[in-house]
Amino acid sequence: MQKILTGNTRVKGENMRAASLPLSTHNNERIPPRDRLLAVAADLFYRQGIRAVGVEAIAEAAGTNKMTLYRHFPSKDELVAECLRQVAREGVERWQRYEAAHPGDPRAQIHAWLTEMAGIVTDGNHRGCALANAAIELPDRTHPARRVVEEYKLAQRKHLAQLCRDAGLHEPELLADELYLLLEGARVTAQSIGNVGLGARLLRMAEAMIAAHQAP
């Protein structure tokens, strides 16, 4: 089996990831180890895959060790679930930002969402939705992480449908599904095919869909 370089060739006690990662684990001073572990784990899980990342690598990347990790999380599975819970939290915060930026204007909120997502998809480091990826990587439906994924995805679709309804668009649920599936598909496909021009295409397609649901 092909192994991925884990980069744990760092000198003992030193942190080599300071310059290479957006995650600033080099200023460990005041961030409690639990938060460092969560942030680092979420990042590693997303970029390398959940099963591909060992707990030792997570602890090391967070500037701590395995024992501290297991003092804060009962198991790797629970750590995974907690990471996804954080990702889901960021997702609902995004919607709250749209609402704050465009209060009472659901159309503008949808548009803001589409625009931001188009940008995210176009990013070269994008690897799809962390929650959807987790569902694919963890086929066991009893895994604690699966509940997080299912709840978040349902809430996401429900919120989008409500926005479509509030915007007075026809067949709001159907439109919400169209938009949601289109975007989800774009996030998956971007990994296999690439994402040149995908962002702009995505916006055009979404706008056409919304327009189709605007006329009676």
Next chain:
Amino acid sequence: MQKILTGNTRVKGENMRAASLPLSTHNNERIPPRDRLLAVAADLFYRQGIRAVGVEAIAEAAGTNKMTLYRHFPSKDELVAECLRQVAREGVERWQRYEAAHPGDPRAQIHAWLTEMAGIVTDGNHRGCALANAAIELPDRTHPARRVVEEYKLAQRKHLAQLCRDAGLHEPELLADELYLLLEGARVTAQSIGNVGLGARLLRMAEAMIAAHQAP
């Protein structure tokens, strides 16, 4: 880490999977071991994930052993790639069937594709596109399986775009992308949210999209 039951509690020399799997590995008599290995591996990889399935489990499920596996495949990575190549082959065969069933009628071919895919997505055992899942599970872009995925996905989109063009639809590439992304999104989302009514919804959405590209 949560372990998935691998079901290798079978009695030595006997095959307990005969009744539990669509894959008929119980009549090993005339099927060469290489084909059995490929079929079983593709099935296990799809249902449990690539990283979650060991070569020993594959060999055992195929009614043979690890040595025979390594006599036919240089490594697990190459076995994975070969499995995906087979899946891709089945994908192009599907398109050939549509063409044979509706020669010279691209619209009907597209419709046949949508109908069949809607049925597949609605299936409760559906776990998304095996190739897309592999791309998610294998972040290393140099993995031999990644090339298979990228080539297939590109060919798939190209073929669909050509059909849209032949059908005289407006902006065929854009429509092809819309349909393709919608379907890919549905395949991913079906795992997290479920697939109740998704098939019928999918057909309605796709038809609406095509209709929108029909008028000038």
Next chain:
DNA sequence: GCCTTGTGGTACTGACCGGTAACACTACAT
């Protein structure tokens, strides 16, 4: 002073992994 709480460090367990070596066996072709 002291004691508690959280942390770092090391070493370990038992299991599994991908991959290989060596040998015995069967079927078939000549």
Next chain:
DNA sequence: ATGTAGTGTTACCGGTCAGTACCACAAGGC
């Protein structure tokens, strides 16, 4: 009969994995 090609079987290698035991240390409250 003999040789060859493919297969089955067992045992092994080095490495990694999740998870734990044990001890040392440092900070803060009292």
